[in-house]
Amino acid sequence: GSSAYELHRNDSFSKLSLEDIDYFKKILGEKSVIQDEDVLSTANVDWMRKYKGSSQLLLKPRNTNEVSKILKYCNSRYLAVVPQGGNTGLVGGSVPVFDEVIVSTSSMNNIIGFDNVSGILVCEAGCILEKLDSFLAEKGFMMPLDLGAKGSCQIGGNVSTNAGGLRFVRYGSLRGNVLGLEVVLPNGTIVDMLGTLRKDNTGYDLKQLFIGSEGSLGIITKVSILTPLRLSSINLAFLACNDYLSCQKLLLEAKTKLGEVLSAFEFLDCESMELVLSYLDGVRNPLPPSNFYVLIETTGSNESHDKEKLESFFLHSMERGILSDGVMAQDMNQASSFWQIREGIAEALMKAGAVYKYDLSLPIENLYKIVEEMRKRLGESAKVLGYGHLGDGNLHLNISTPVYDDTVFELIEPFVYEWTSKHRGSISAEHGLGLMKANEIHYSKSSEAVHLMASIKGLFDPNGIMNPYKFLPRSLLSQHKE
Numbered sequence: 001g002s003s004a005y006e007l008h009r010n011d012s013f014s015k016l017s018l019e020d021i022d023y024f025k026k027i028l029g030e031k032s033v034i035q036d037e038d039v040l041s042t043a044n045v046d047w048m049r050k051y052k053g054s055s056q057l058l059l060k061p062r063n064t065n066e067v068s069k070i071l072k073y074c075n076s077r078y079l080a081v082v083p084q085g086g087n088t089g090l091v092g093g094s095v096p097v098f099d100e101v102i103v104s105t106s107s108m109n110n111i112i113g114f115d116n117v118s119g120i121l122v123c124e125a126g127c128i129l130e131k132l133d134s135f136l137a138e139k140g141f142m143m144p145l146d147l148g149a150k151g152s153c154q155i156g157g158n159v160s161t162n163a164g165g166l167r168f169v170r171y172g173s174l175r176g177n178v179l180g181l182e183v184v185l186p187n188g189t190i191v192d193m194l195g196t197l198r199k200d201n202t203g204y205d206l207k208q209l210f211i212g213s214e215g216s217l218g219i220i221t222k223v224s225i226l227t228p229l230r231l232s233s234i235n236l237a238f239l240a241c242n243d244y245l246s247c248q249k250l251l252l253e254a255k256t257k258l259g260e261v262l263s264a265f266e267f268l269d270c271e272s273m274e275l276v277l278s279y280l281d282g283v284r285n286p287l288p289p290s291n292f293y294v295l296i297e298t299t300g301s302n303e304s305h306d307k308e309k310l311e312s313f314f315l316h317s318m319e320r321g322i323l324s325d326g327v328m329a330q331d332m333n334q335a336s337s338f339w340q341i342r343e344g345i346a347e348a349l350m351k352a353g354a355v356y357k358y359d360l361s362l363p364i365e366n367l368y369k370i371v372e373e374m375r376k377r378l379g380e381s382a383k384v385l386g387y388g389h390l391g392d393g394n395l396h397l398n399i400s401t402p403v404y405d406d407t408v409f410e411l412i413e414p415f416v417y418e419w420t421s422k423h424r425g426s427i428s429a430e431h432g433l434g435l436m437k438a439n440e441i442h443y444s445k446s447s448e449a450v451h452l453m454a455s456i457k458g459l460f461d462p463n464g465i466m467n468p469y470k471f472l473p474r475s476l477l478s479q480h481k482e
Ligand code: FAD
Pocket: 047, 082, 083, 084, 085, 086, 087, 088, 089, 090, 093, 094, 095, 105, 125, 146, 147, 148, 149, 152, 153, 154, 155, 156, 157, 158, 159, 160, 161, 162, 163, 164, 165, 166, 214, 215, 216, 218, 219, 220, 221, 346, 347, 430, 431, 434, 467
């Protein structure tokens, strides 16, 4: 369950009426107004099946104007709204808490334009990440982010959670790659910030407020994003090392020896490997059992150059004893079998039972200490996994029990947040705050900053209808009066 606070429906929000349904059918057409029980029950529950709402209505607008009419109407009727993309978020942000209206971008999936000189793509928010990546592959480009949810997550949701992912170490944050957005404010105003310029220093950079805003300020309807060339030489190494210190040394070695061609640096511990091997069919460990594993991908334009760099990196690391074994993918199939291990951990965790997920940014030297601390605290009562984007200092601490166990939860929270805060880390590296961490932002942000965020929220969404109960502490948000 979510944190220790009890949640009550904010009854200054209206309940859905038959007139509302008729209005939506009039402006959107019957097909976009969904009350089907089965479709609603899927839309009401998150990917982890941990958060469940009771929305009576799912709306699927087909364009920006329809989104504008929906929000303008909901705002005037005090109907709360939860924007939903691919519903793969991991903090309960994408599903209703109570009966909020779900506004899905799934029907807004057109590619508007692509400039194959600059690599700038303009598309609608509902475009699925993997589909965009394949569209770009034919043009010799690629999306600047990749994550295990690529098959269903949408670019609007990626921007709304400021998703990081597996290519972050090379292509950086969406804050740098997103050049423009078109958004609809809660009062229905359409704001065109859909610039396609790399450099534009004219006024406040308002799109940045919407990146990572998790549906709390408005709905993103279009995205303009800079996409990198899909270079020809991609190599993937699956390595084994004995301890976390060696993983750290390997990272430094990779940054030094592989330099500009390094495009991913992921790690996982033996508990993560064991869970994947026991719950996912057809997955095998390409190396003898080890305490830690590291995936290193290089992407460059010259195969022999990159291979030479990798060979010397390999040999030098073996000589230094920071590497105990390793294998290079010989072809695409082998490469995807290596990725399947890393990307399969989330699914394996779902199959193993209840999951307690913590997505932490920490200084590299301390990053794995919290896994060891947690193992001490939980002993035999739970499995503790440590894996993630080591290249970005991002740990995915995941704790697993056969069934949800409150005593385990009490041993984890608030300890894990206090520990992270004490070690100057962030309690959300990339997944966002959502419902899960709506009350925890103070572990990572000053109260002045949080108050400023609350006033920005009040400016954009004075009626508080956008994704209520989430993201910022409710105590701070002035709910509109009757
Ligand atoms: P949803 O889950 O539908 O929504 C996410 C949030 O954004 C919600 O608060 C929602 O209200 C809001 N929202 C959605 N669309 C809009 C919009 N158009 N306008 C305004 N608000 C909107 N995340 C990472 O950062 N890195 C990873 O490596 C990673 N790996 C993952 C692996 C798996 C297997 C899974 C299931 C998830 C993973 N994630 C990862 C989580 C990731 O944040 C989400 O998968 C994704 O970014 C959210 O996109 P979505 O379309 O699913 O949005």
